[in-house]
Amino acid sequence: MPTTESWLLIDPASHFSLANIPFGIISTPTDSTPRPAVAIGNYALDLHLFAREGGFALLSPFESHAQSVFNARTLNAFAALGRSVHKEVRKYLQEIFCRETPYPSVLKTNEELKKKALIPLKDVQNHLPLEIGDYTDFFAGKNHAYNxxxxxxxxxxxLQPNYVHLPVAYHGRASSVVVSGTALRRPSGQILFDTKTNPAAPKFSPCMKLDIELELGMFICKGNDLGSPIDVNSAEQNIFGYVLMNDWSARDIQMFEYIPLGPFNAKNFGTTISPWVVLADTLAPFATHGIKNDTTLQKYLQEERTDSALDINLQVDITTSKGYTTTITRTNAKNLVWSWPQMIAHHSISGCSLRTGDLFGSGTISGTEPKSQGSLLEQIQGGTVPMKLEGDEERKFLEDGDTITIKGWSGEEGSLVGFGECSGTILPAVRFD
Amino acid sequence: MPTTESWLLIDPASHFSLANIPFGIISTPTDSTPRPAVAIGNYALDLHLFAREGGFALLSPFESHAQSVFNARTLNAFAALGRSVHKEVRKYLQEIFCRETPYPSVLKTNEELKKKALIPLKDVQNHLPLEIGDYTDFFAGKNHAYNxxxxxxxxxxxLQPNYVHLPVAYHGRASSVVVSGTALRRPSGQILFDTKTNPAAPKFSPCMKLDIELELGMFICKGNDLGSPIDVNSAEQNIFGYVLMNDWSARDIQMFEYIPLGPFNAKNFGTTISPWVVLADTLAPFATHGIKNDTTLQKYLQEERTDSALDINLQVDITTSKGYTTTITRTNAKNLVWSWPQMIAHHSISGCSLRTGDLFGSGTISGTEPKSQGSLLEQIQGGTVPMKLEGDEERKFLEDGDTITIKGWSGEEGSLVGFGECSGTILPAVRFD
Structure with a gap:
């Protein structure tokens, strides 16, 4: 099936080609109830409406589930059905949109349903795609960890001694995960401004070293019971799909707080994800090798396949309040030393239970070339070398009004598998008078 | 109102006196649907049934809420109504059970309803009282942190330099919080057995240093919007109530994994809480002074009141597989250097949002006397001095089949405000062959 060939007009540069079919949650000005949808070209297909109007009648046995899982405010119920169902539903929707669709009456020639169920993306409000149970942030970007x-x-x-033996991670804050487009306030906290002469006299201040972390996010579709670890070689079945992630970081707040229990307020003011979940099956053709790990791994981390990294182009843009946009980072999601199945196996090896809707972050993704680092801290070499931006500006860390936009895509024009955008703007800190 | 005087026979030693009225979620052999209840004496009052049968008809305007909040599988909806409602409902239920109740026909003389709605606690299965959004574990037990x-x-x-300036904490794992009575498997993970000769060659093994952490848990009733910190002097209004907590800890797994991002698998295999939430109002008469902090605090941590610690007696018992029980710890919940309002203020100062059902752990509570430490690691002085137990046994860390039971109570016989038990048994590790 030539994936560009849809009866719907799809720009070849669209992230949402017929090869993609990512899932999300939308609302519209005329119907504020959040509901499932897929993105295709410049449109969202409202799955709640599509299911209600019999759109899945030809897809038994899924049809019996469709009414309930798409009559929901999150994708959790759909995700929980498992990968074989996701695969089947995606394939069916691809067939529906295919120029030579075997089922033209379902949508292609159904003018009334097209008018109701296909909503221009510009009219769509995105919401968090899943209700997140727990959010775990890994540290699998070895280049970043090294830098x-x-x-x-x-x-x-x-690198710490444990780094090459296990996927280091910490539990993040699920309540502060927000969808792309949500503005975030600059956090305030306790900061050591003068570590040399007065190492134990923090001041309360708005964060002065506000940074980004370019990450890939992964949603769990199927969990495990407490006490029952997931085998690394079956862990792909637990993956629903992927999103882009910006794990905003307050470096100065982190510096004072993080010993001995790890980052806390430095991270929990906000983590932004892109709205459309690209299914695991969709990215399967883009499997590739990650960063090689020369360590002999414990058996529970030994994968049979060696290509479970993902070849996804990543780009970070900054737009300042003056309106100039500069691309500051170009890299690839394959720059991880641990694979998603290894992260799942490690997370559950203690017996920890994962649940539908749990979110994993990869850790910051950095390449080894100039301008391929996923955090400002690396790009400005710890704070010594400012970045030059368009409009004759420069930056070390983020200023109020700055917007960070992450983009990610695999494949070629005409059949791009993209994530759209993961974007957020920094608002001034709360005033404490 | 002499709180012992109920028409219901309540043992003076009961944790669930008329002065208490803690809330939980129960099911029974004849009705497996989890539903809200309060504990009183040896009984649970089924609030779903009580509300359905008009038990709250005399309590307007709560009556209109009662049908929905008690027709739920968790206490989240009830908690979200806020402290003034919790206070009013508790007071009303105290009046219902009072010997000289102004409303005898509601329950006291309503034999049919009594028979249906009052269920012996021995016939009750407890469930997690709230659906936990995020779980955060603090480190406010200064004596423990010091030891x-x-x-x-x-x-x-x-003590690290930050310890006296801010309530150190890490994000825990909500999915692995279990209710008292749930057995837990000993976790396995990567452990350094020989740190001196081979500091970077971990072995995969069942945890050999399985420990307990005696903590108090707190549930949030009312949250805040992302970006809007909670003022320390109004933070008591965000507290639903308290439970006992055992934050089981795998010391050897923690030792290898925790730098630089904090504990992960060492904690996420299970955290046990007691089933009945003792309301914040119930414990208000037991306000007391915590551990004094001589540091000049940042304004956002400065409380107007100085007695926001809680005077709760705590006891830890171990029962070995041979059936002998030994009390290994007696201490008090006032052994914290940070108050709950301070923890709330710090957690949200970055803008982090708290939600109904979020759970905070206090950190391990230890006294300064012998046998008052809340972890085995402290009691055995890092592993050098075994504890002597009944039945001629001894322990350093936990063995398979050991049961740990935490008890907690305030007040005097006849009007005890107690938590019941927080108990868990260690099962052998999963076998990886």
Whole structure:
């Protein structure tokens, strides 16, 4: 099936080609109830309406589920049906939109349903695609871990001894995960401004070192019971799909708070994800090799396949309040030393239960080339070298009014598998008078 | 109102006196649907049934809410109504059970309803009282933090520089919080057995240093919007109530994994809480002073009141598989250097949103006397001195088949405000062959 060939006009540059079919949650000015949808070209197909109007009548046995899972405010119920169902539903929707669709009466020639169920993306409000149970942020971007380690501890001790043995991670804050487009306030907290002369006298201040972290996010579709670890070689069945993620970070707040229990307020003021979940099956053709790990791994981390990284182009743009946009990062999601199945296996090896809707972050993704780093801290070499931006501006860390937009895509024009955007603007800090 | 005087026979030693009225979620052999209840004496009052049969008809305007909030599988909807409602409902239920109740026909003389709605606690299955959004574990037990610090870094550097400036915390794992009575498997993970000769060669093994952490848990009733911190002096209004907590800890897994992002698999295999939530109002008469903090605090942590710690007696018992029980810890919940309002204020100062059902742990509560420490690690002085137990046994860390039971109570016999039990048994590790 030539995936560009839809009866719907799809721009070849669209992230939402017929090869994609990502799932999300939308509302519209005329119907504020959040409901499931897929993105295709410049449109969202309202799945609640499509299901209600019999759109899945030809897809038994899913048809019996469709009414309930798409009559929901999140994708959790759909995700929980498992990967074989996701695959089947995506394939069916691809057939529906195919120029030579075997089922033209379902949508192609059904003018009334097209008019109601196909909504221009510009008229759509996106919501969080799933209700997130727990959010876990990994640290699998080895180049980033190394770069940060060099800045703090020097080249010889850049990576901690555990780094190559297990996917280091911490539990993040699910309540503060927001969908692309949500503005975030600059956080305030306790900061050491003068670490040399007065190492234990923090001041309360708005964050002065507000940073980004370019990450890939992954949603769990199927969980495990407490006490029953997930095998690394079956863990792909637990993956619903992927989103882009910006794990905003307050470096100065983190510096004072993080020993010994890890980052807390430095991260929990907001984490932004892109709205459309690209299904695991959709990205299967883009499997590739990640960063090689020379360590002999414990058996529970040994994967049979060696290509479970994902070849996804990533780009970070900054738009300042003056309106100039500069691309500051170009890299690829394959720059991870741990795969998603390894992260799942490690997370559950203790017996920890995962649940439908749990969100994993990859950790910051950085390449090794100039301008391929996923955080400002790396790009400005710890704060010593400002970035030059369009409009004759420069930046070390983020200023109020700055907008960060992450884009990600795999494949070629005409059949792009893209994520759309993960975007957020920084508002001034709350005033405490 | 002499709180012992109920028409219901209540043992003076009962944790669930008329002065208490804690809320929980129950099911029964004849009705497996989880539903809200309060505990009183040896009984649970089924609030779903009580509300359906008009039990709250005399309590307007709550009556209009009662049908829906008690026709739920968790206490979230009830909690979200706010503290003035919790207070009013508790007071009304106290009046219903009072010997000289002004409303005898509601329950006291209503034999049919009594028979249906009052269920012996021995016939009740408890469930998690709330659906937990996020779980955050603090580190406010200063004596514990100091004792652990001495073991790892010596007396002079026992507390990290940030410790007295802010309530250190990490995000925990909500999915693995279980209700008292749930058995937990011993976790497995990567452990350094020989740190001196081979510091970077972990082995995969069942945890050999399985420990407990005696904590108090707190549930949030009312949250805040992202970007809108909660004022420390109004934060009591965000507290629904309290439970006992055992934050089981795999010390050896933690030792290898926790730098730089904090504990992960060492904690996420299970956290046990007691089933009955003792309301914030119920514990108000037991306000007391916590551990004094001599540091000049940032304004956002400065409380007007100085007695916002809680005077709750705490006890930890171990029962081995041979059936002998030994009390290993007696202490008090006032052994915290940060109050719950301070924890709330700090958690949200970055803008982090709290939600109804979020759970906070206090951190391990230890006294300064012998046998008052809330972890085994402290009691065995880092692993050097075994504890002597009944039945001629001894322990360093937990063995398979050991049961840990935490009890907690305030007040005097006849009007005890108690939590019942927080109990869990360790099952053998999963076998990986």
């Amino acid at each position: 940060i380690g060099v800045l703090f501890r020097g080249k010889n001790n850049a | 652990i610090g001495v073991l790892f870094r010596g007396k002079n550097n026992a």
